[in-house]
Amino acid sequence: MDIMSLVNALPSVAAQGLIWGIMAIGVFITFRILDVADLTVDGTLCTGGATFIMLTMAGANVWAAMLGAFCAGLMAGLLTGLFHTACGIPAILAGILTQLALYSINLRIMGQANRPVSSRQYDLLVSQQDVREVGLHNPILVSALFVIVIIALLYWFFGTELGSSLRATGANLAMSRAQGINVNVTKVLGLMLSNGLVALSGALLAQYQGFADVNMGRGAIVIGLAAVIIGEVIFSRIFRNFALRLLAVAIGAVIYYLVYQVVIWLGLKTDDMKLITALIVAFFLAIPFWKGRYFDRWMKRGGGDRA
Amino acid sequence: MLELRNICKTFNPGTVNEKVALNGLSLRLEEGEFVTVIGGNGAGKSTMLNAVAGTFPLDAGQILIDGVDVTRLPEHRRARYIGRVFQDPMMGTAPTMQIEENLALAARRGKRRTLRPGITKKERAEYAERLKILDLGLEDRMTTKVGLLSGGQRQALTLLMASLVKPKLLLLDEHTAALDPKTAAKVLEATEKIVTRDRLTTLMITHNMKDAITYGDRLIMMKDGQIIFDISGEEKKKLTVEDLLDKFKVAGEDDLSDKMILS
Ligand SMILES: Nc1ncnc2c1ncn2[C@@H]1O[C@H](COP(=O)(O)OP(=O)(O)OP(=O)(O)O)[C@@H](O)[C@H]1O
Ligand SMILES: [Mg+2]
Numbered sequence: 001m002d003i004m005s006l007v008n009a010l011p012s013v014a015a016q017g018l019i020w021g022i023m024a025i026g027v028f029i030t031f032r033i034l035d036v037a038d039l040t041v042d043g044t045l046c047t048g049g050a051t052f053i054m055l056t057m058a059g060a061n062v063w064a065a066m067l068g069a070f071c072a073g074l075m076a077g078l079l080t081g082l083f084h085t086a087c088g089i090p091a092i093l094a095g096i097l098t099q100l101a102l103y104s105i106n107l108r109i110m111g112q113a114n115r116p117v118s119s120r121q122y123d124l125l126v127s128q129q130d131v132r133e134v135g136l137h138n139p140i141l142v143s144a145l146f147v148i149v150i151i152a153l154l155y156w157f158f159g160t161e162l163g164s165s166l167r168a169t170g171a172n173l174a175m176s177r178a179q180g181i182n183v184n185v186t187k188v189l190g191l192m193l194s195n196g197l198v199a200l201s202g203a204l205l206a207q208y209q210g211f212a213d214v215n216m217g218r219g220a221i222v223i224g225l226a227a228v229i230i231g232e233v234i235f236s237r238i239f240r241n242f243a244l245r246l247l248a249v250a251i252g253a254v255i256y257y258l259v260y261q262v263v264i265w266l267g268l269k270t271d272d273m274k275l276i277t278a279l280i281v282a283f284f285l286a287i288p289f290w291k292g293r294y295f296d297r298w299m300k301r302g303g304g305d306r307a
Numbered sequence: 308m309l310e311l312r313n314i315c316k317t318f319n320p321g322t323v324n325e326k327v328a329l330n331g332l333s334l335r336l337e338e339g340e341f342v343t344v345i346g347g348n349g350a351g352k353s354t355m356l357n358a359v360a361g362t363f364p365l366d367a368g369q370i371l372i373d374g375v376d377v378t379r380l381p382e383h384r385r386a387r388y389i390g391r392v393f394q395d396p397m398m399g400t401a402p403t404m405q406i407e408e409n410l411a412l413a414a415r416r417g418k419r420r421t422l423r424p425g426i427t428k429k430e431r432a433e434y435a436e437r438l439k440i441l442d443l444g445l446e447d448r449m450t451t452k453v454g455l456l457s458g459g460q461r462q463a464l465t466l467l468m469a470s471l472v473k474p475k476l477l478l479l480d481e482h483t484a485a486l487d488p489k490t491a492a493k494v495l496e497a498t499e500k501i502v503t504r505d506r507l508t509t510l511m512i513t514h515n516m517k518d519a520i521t522y523g524d525r526l527i528m529m530k531d532g533q534i535i536f537d538i539s540g541e542e543k544k545k546l547t548v549e550d551l552l553d554k555f556k557v558a559g560e561d562d563l564s565d566k567m568i569l570s
Pocket of ligand 1: 318326328347348349353354
């Protein structure tokens with residue numbers, strides 16, 4: 001086990017972690033703000049990458065292609081949102097349906113299961129090849145800038161009247177309706193915004209790794225949740241401000257990738273990583289529940305002062 | 308101001324759990340009237356309020372607010388006319404948001420929510436001033452998350468939110484029932500203050516007969532989804548708890564809860 005090989009991997013960990021961080025911020029919007037677990041993202045990540053590549057190949061400017069990817073994500077979120085609100089399908093199931101539909105759609109977009117995009121041929125925003133180069137096109141710098149701009153925009157948005165109504169919807173449905181908020185609209189809006197960001201992340205990821213693959217988003221939701229949870233566990237005591245909480249999510253994604261790299265360096269197979277991720281996320285999701293149960297028992301035994 | 312015409316609601320029709328909750332109920336409220344509502348468990352009091360608020364569609368009948376037929380308006384569209392305080396203190400506020408943010412949400416009830424700031428400096432000052440009427444010291448804790456407040460504080464805040472934009476109709480569903488007697492008295496006092504100050508048309512459900520007599524200028528009693536007793540004016544002022552108990556007995560109501568008799 002050569003420590004240098006791990007150190008060598010660090011720049012890539014940072015870049016890839018930040019790109020996944022954008023996806024994780026999208027997951028944060030649904031999971032933490034809207035209080036729904038949206039499984040659409042597993043499909044949307046690829047939709048973003050696929051749309052970007054196809055637009056680029058068709059000669060679109062890189063920013064236009066990014067915008068196109070973002071809009072494709074919005075559409076995916078809209079579909080899930082309509083399944084949920086207009087058809088009354090439970091949010092989780094609505095997400096699964098869209099995710100499944102997106103598998104076919106992604107294949108349609110790409111025309112095949114895998115599409116390469118070369119930074120030599122096209123003018124891309126990020127590329128793995130530049131990860132050790134010093135300069136404005138270094139992918140760590142570019143993705144960090146993306147993260148910062150996105151956090152700034154979200155911070156502004158969730159402070160507006162509309163953004164506040166989204167937060168209220170996630171916090172208390174009955175209250176939101178009583179205050180005149182059309183919760184169907186806010187839910188759809190939140191799902192769209194979230195999936196738009198996930199698609200953006202997918203577009204960056206496709207550029208970074210040089211291809212989009214129909215399976216690239218498999219398990220993305222769990223990685224996103226892992227990033228959200230890691231960020232909260234580590235920073236929740238010091239990061240109270242909303243922008244900092246979003247930053248914590250992005251850092252959580254980088255830490256996830258670091259752990260990922262270390263585990264591989266220790267000799268585990270990449271294939272086992274999904275198992276490990278699932279177990280870690282399950283563990284952290286279970287903590288509040290276990291805490292509650294332990295607390296209840298403690299109360300019943302008469303330990304509570306106002307039972 | 309409010310007019311209910313023969314409204315009907317049956318829950319779970321055609322099943323063993325079928326329950327006629329509102330049975331052709333009619334009621335007319337004049338502007339500025341403060342009506343207390345009493346009745347045994349399951350009489351349909353909450354269902355009546357929820358029908359007005361639009362929580363579920365009616366089976367039959369019509370609801371008019373200020374002459375406007377709102378029968379088919381969804382809940383969030385009716386919210387522009389209606390301020391509400393629920394029985395459950397958890398239901399009326401967003402726990403993960405600050406006191407001032409909750410008030411700012413309420414201040415935009417019935418208005419389009421745009422990309423303008425969710426709360427402004429000017430509003431903050433105004434809310435601090437408004438919170439004083441509750442006499443709970445909340446004006447010094449404007450940025451506290453509402454989830455950290457006690458049930459009574461949350462209920463008082465919900466009351467203020469319901470009346471922040473003057474509603475055409477204030478609906479209170481046993482809003483002090485979950486509170487300890489001292490806090491309940493305080494919230495009721497604030498209710499009286501606000502209703503009187505703004506001359507709000509109010510429907511207040513209560514399990515406490517004394518409160519039902521003390522507050523408001525009209526009292527209605529419900530049973531089996533209908534109004535069986537409606538009293539106002541001088542007659543209401545002379546009303547005693549014993550009178551009400553008699554009415555209950557005449558109505559064959561035998562499941563009076565302890566709470567009702569004791570108070
Ligand atoms: N959503 C619902 N689904 C099915 N049945 C319901 C529903 N809401 C109310 N009911 C039934 O309708 C009847 C009237 O209920 P309602 O809550 O209006 O009574 P209430 O007068 O408010 O009683 P309480 O004093 O206990 O609050 C009850 O028998 C209740 O079980
Ligand atoms: Mg009730």
